[in-house]
Amino acid sequence: MTTPCPSGATLAEAEAFLEANPDIEAVDILLHDSNGIGRGKIIRRHELASLYKSGRHMPISILGLDICGEDVHETGLIWDQGDGDLRAWPIPGTLKRLHNTTPPRAEVFMSLYELDGSRMTSDPRHALARQVELLASEGLKPAGAFELEFFLLANELDADDKAQPARDVLDGRRSHKTEVYSVDHLHGMLPLFSDVYKAAELAGIRAETLISEYAPGQYELTLHYREDVLQAADDLIRLKRIVRAQARAHGVTACFMAKPVEEYAGSGMHFHVSLQNRDGRNVFAEEEEGNWTETILHALGGMRDTMAESMLVFAPHANSWRRFANQSYAPVSTNWGVNNRSVALRIPAGDIRARRIEHRPSGVDANPYLVATTVLAAIRHGMKNRIDPGPETTGNGYAEGEDDRMPRDWRTAIDAARNSAFLKDALGEDMHRTFVAVKAAEYARVSRTVSKLDFDLYLHTV
Structure with a gap:
């Protein structure tokens, strides 16, 4: 099932990228926290289309971490929320091939959204967009x-x-x-x-x-x-x-x-x-x-x-x-x-x-x-x-x-x-x-x- 993408990213962008880069084996998906540290996952090539169709569940706590990656409970983003999942969506235009990687990889930036598609307001990029x-x-x-x-x-x-x-x-x-x-x-x-x-x-x-x-x-x-x-x-x-x-x-x-x-x-x-x-x-x-x-x-x-x-x-x-x-x-x-x-x-x-x-x-x-x-x-x-x-x-x-x-x-x-x-x-x-x-x-x-x-x-x- 395809969920409407609140970031404006489209499946066509992912499909065009995969067609132009047939050797890409994996993609780094990156969400940036309050320190500007990229946190996320590495997905395989075949998972990219589903990322653009349905987003990717990520724990809300990912935006409540300190410089060492430890939970900061005072943010209210850890147990106050039950450390539940929200949905991360790719940011349009940020899917790019990486240079000098073996095997060949790409990366894409993500932003976090509530499950209803509204912006997750502890995401730094959303603060700038506002x-x-x-x-x-x-x-x-x-x-x-x-x-x-x-x-x-x-x-x-x-x-x-x-x-x-x-x-x-x-x-x-x-x-x-x-x-x-x-x-x-x-x-x-x-x-x-x-x-x-x-x-x-x-x-x-x-x-x-x-x-x-x-x-x-x-x-x-x-x-x-x-x-x-x-x-x-x-x-x-x-x-x-x-x-x-x-x-x-x-x-x-x-x-x-x-x-x-x-x-x-x-x-x-x-x-x-x-x-x-x-x-x-x-x-x-x-x-x-x-x-x-x-x-x-x-x-x-x-x-x-x-x-x-x-x-x-x-x-x-x-x-x-x-x-x-x-x-x-x-x-x-x-x-x-x-x-x-x-x-x-x-x-x-x-x-x-x-x-x-x-x-x-x-x-x-x-x-x-x-x-x-x-x-x-x-x-x-x-x-x-x-x-x-x-x-x-x-x-x-x-x-x-x-x-x-x-x-x-x-x-x-x-x-x-x-x-x-x-x-x-x-x-x-x-x-x-x-x-x-x-x-x-x-x-x-x-x-x-x-x-x-x-x-x-x-x-x-x-």
């Missing part, structure tokens, strides 16, 4: 793209139990230099990145510029700007999976921690965003360069006004908070500026027609669906309330010092998020409860763990 729809009701469509910063590390730690940059996959060299913007340095990893680009092409992702970033072993890949923010978030999630898989295939580790090496800059996930009206015009674009529209100013004002209470979304893990430091290319305030990388909210230089805001607080460890959800809600908040962003920051934004409103640690961010009426409205009540409960459980796990650092500091001294 904000996109609210903007659409206001005659606006968000466009955007994420930047992906990451480290390529050796599979083994160094003699001091620290992460070390991977050796070049081309010839085994290792550099402990920063090598920022060194093109020659990139050449040693080109075999790996060639596979990344091939995999991205198969996935329909336009991965673009490759950069050697501001730390040994750190790189950045930029993504093509999308007129569909849901697609932009899908791209980022998928590209992380691609980089991780191809790094593993080449014998190194792709690291998406926000701060794996204390002496150097961490890895961000900057989000570029703009709005189009019904005529396709960018409403952030000014008539004369530098004569800012009220729309972009109010959007900046909304982002600034809600940033402190939203920081848990942008910095969701214990390690995330090690990224924020003076002159680290990670913001320590809510300031905004033009063509200035020392601020939290940057208006990049460039063609007026492509005017956008670069949101810089998020680490690469954040969930892009929730980041985009929160940013879009902040933009709507700023425009609705006509919030003035205050004066532009020029020169060194770090010289302004830290913003007293901003949380300084993970626990404070959890408390701020828990008590935030804005964030509850932005994410939706269920997604907000799930996300905060998961973060509180992870905080408790970290705080009760006796680490190597404890012994280094206290074993022979107290």
